[in-house]
Amino acid sequence: MSDDIHTFIDDKVKSHDIALFMKGTPDFPQCGFSGQTVQILNYLGVPFEGINVLASDELRQGIKDYTNWPTIPQLYVKGEFVGGADIIREMFQSGELQTHLTDKGIEVKQSA
Template sequence: MSDVNERIDALVKGNDVVLFMKGTALFPQCGFSSRAIAILEHFGVPYETVDVLQDQEIRQGIKEYSDWPTIPQLYVKGEFVGGSDIMMEMFESGELKSLVGAPA
C-alpha cells in the first residue's frame, strides 16, 4: 500500500464519519461539498472533514482508494457511502440517518 493510501486508510478507519471534500466545513469550496456538509450538520453527529484542495496526493489518491471519480466522498464506519447525490438520496429515504447513528 502506498503512503497516500495508508494516510487515507488511517483517516477512513480512524473516524466513524469522514467526508473528503473541497474546502472546509466552515467554508466549502463547491456546491456539492456544501450540500454534503449541510446534510451532516442536519444530523448533528460528530464528523471529520479532509480538504482535498490542501493536499494533491489525497485529492487524487481518494479517487483511486474508492474507485469513485468525484469529490466529495463520504465514509461511515470505514465503508464508502458515496458522493453528495447519493448522500441526498439516502437522506431523503431516511437511510443515511440510521447509517451515521443520528438520534431518532
Template sequence: MSDTTSPANERISQIVNKDDVVLFMKGTPLFPQCGFSSRAIAILDHCGVAYGSVDVLQDMEVRQGIKVFSDWPTIPQLYVKGEFVGGSDIMMEMFEAGELQQLLAEKQVAPAS
C-alpha cells in the same frame, strides 16, 4: 488494479478509520469550496452526527489518491465506519429516503457535541 500499498493509500486508510464519519471535501465545513461539498456538509449537520473532514484542496496526493481508494471519480466522498457511502448525490438520495439517518443509527455513530 489499484496500488493499495502506496503511501497515499495508507494515509487515506488511516484517515477513513480515524473517525466514525469522514467527509473528503473541497474546503472546510465552515468554508466549503464547491456546491457539492456544501450540500454534503448541510446533510451531515442536519443528521446531527460528529464527523471529521479532509480538505482535498490542501493535499494533491490525497485528492487524487481518494479517487483510486474508493474507485469513485468525484469529491466529496463520505465514509461511515471505514466504509465508502458515496458522493453528495448519493448522500442526498439516501437522506431524503431516510436511509442515511438509518445507516448512521445502525452504525451507532456518535451525535455531534
C-alpha cells in the same frame, strides 16, 4: 497512488466514525456538492471529520483511486464508503442515511 497517501487516507477512514473527503473545510466548503453534504451532516447533528482534498493534488487523486470513485465529496461511515453528494442527498431525503447511521451506532439528532 503512493503508499504514504494510501496510508493517510486509510487512517482517516478507519480512525473516524464519519469521514468526509471534500473540497474545502466543513466551515468553508469550496464547492456546492461538498457544502450540501456538510449541511446534511450538520442537520443530522453527527460529528464528522472533514478532510480537504484541495490541500494536495496527491490527496485529491488518491481518494479517487482509493475507492475507484471519480467524484468528490466522498463519505465514509465506520470505514465503509457510502457515496458522493447525489447518493448522500437521496439517502437523506428517503431517510436511508439516518437509518444507516443509526444501524452503525451513530446517534442522529434530527431526521428529514
